[in-house]
Amino acid sequence: MNFEQRINKILTNLPFLKKLIKRIYQILMYIISPKKKSEGNIQRITPNDDYEYFFGYYDKSPWDSTDRYMLCLRAKNTTKSVAPREQAEIILIDTYNNNSTEVIGITRTWNVQQGCMLQWLGPDHSENIIFNDFRQGKYCSVILNIKTKEERVLELPIYSVANNGKFALTLDFSRLHRLRKGYGYSNLKEDTADEKCPDKPCVWYINLETNKSKPILKYTDFATFEPRNDMNGAVHKVNHIMLNPLNDRFMILHRWINGTQKFTRLVTVNIDGSKMYNLSDDNMTSHCSWKNDRELIAYARKKKVGNGYFLMRDQTHKYEHVMTELIMDGHPSFSPNRKKIVTDSYPNRSRIASVYLVNEKNNIKTIAKVFAPFKYDNDVRCDLHPRWNRAGDKICIDSVFEGKRGLYQLNINK
Secondary structure: OOHHHHHHHHOOOOHHHHHHHHHHHHHHHHHHOOOOOEEEOEEEOOOOOOOEEEOOOOOOOOEOOOOOEEEEEEEOOOOOOOOOOOOEEEEEEEOOOOOEEEEEEEEOOOEOOOEOOOEEOOOOOOOEEEEEEEEOOEEEEEEEEOOOOOEEEEOOOOOEEOOOOOEEEEOOHHHHHHHOOOOOOOOOOOOOOOOOOOOOEEEEEEEOOOOEEEEEEEHHHHHOOOOOHHHOOOEEEEEEEEEOOOOOEEEEEEEEEEOOEEEEEEEEEEOOOOOOEEEEOOOOEEEEEEOOOOEEEEEEEEOOOEEEEEEEEOOOOOEEEEOOOOOOOOOOEEOOOOOOEEEEOOOOOOOEEEEEEEOOOOOEEEEEEEEOOOOOOHHHOOOOOOEEOOOOOEEEEEEOOOOOOEEEEEEOOO
């Protein structure tokens, strides 16, 4: 555990003081540090104009099946609110035509961390896209054919979409907005705001072909599953649903807040809500990614080891400490052939964030470094969220090293 991690642990229960001390420390470190904006083979994809561009989270690819077209959001400002009520434009980028852009839609509900869940819809990932919107006073999701411009409006927003394009899972974005700024939506007030652990649905299954949905889990299902004493009287939420490649199980983070203390455990579940498994319960799990149908990687805490990246096997207590040189949290994902991992870091004391490539032999290479202006910090920060293209030879990041959000490409060897 380095110096910053020790201080962070001490100040965990004092969030305001933690934020103040962090900012003062960062300013001092930036003043005395060498100045750089970027380092590495970084190519801007989006225009350098009066707008800000970004894609969203790290568990989706902005590229279509041919790696020619890319998706992103375009907004006027992404620093005034974590979940603006102003609309954002959905942009299609043609990388074979000088990165020309076309507005193909709009969304009225989005946030700075995960956008509007914009993505290509499987199984072909070629003509149809899906994204969240706010229409007729309700959250919804929209399937849009980019060639015919025909659209289907679904009754619920989506969170994690099956790679075969047949179904999706979702959660309560209003509760998520209140309890985790930058990840939910602000259009509607939360119905369960006065309830610490609602006996109400928190995960829904959506049939994308029939537009029929059903609740599969409630908050109380999580609170009563292998309960802990620190759950008593705590505020409960769920976040970060991720389906495995086979689409038969999903991972989800169950989080509860008891006073100033925050706890997280990683739970895996069948898509019908059955066979819940408490995969990692040492108080902290952050970002995860499925390696295959039964293994996943997570930045988490193991009491015997500490914080780090761990490769875990679903429905067992087996784990392996991997990428041991990387002691800071990041957003990991596996290449399409599952042989490499890309992950990143948050800005260090000099406000520099890095992108790391890890090969089969667990060798780690820094492939990019970018500066993060103080304007983009805390809830409106710009995480890099590295994502793979379909061929596995390019990586895309969101970054602000040129002064505002933009989409950038890193070229790597297969």
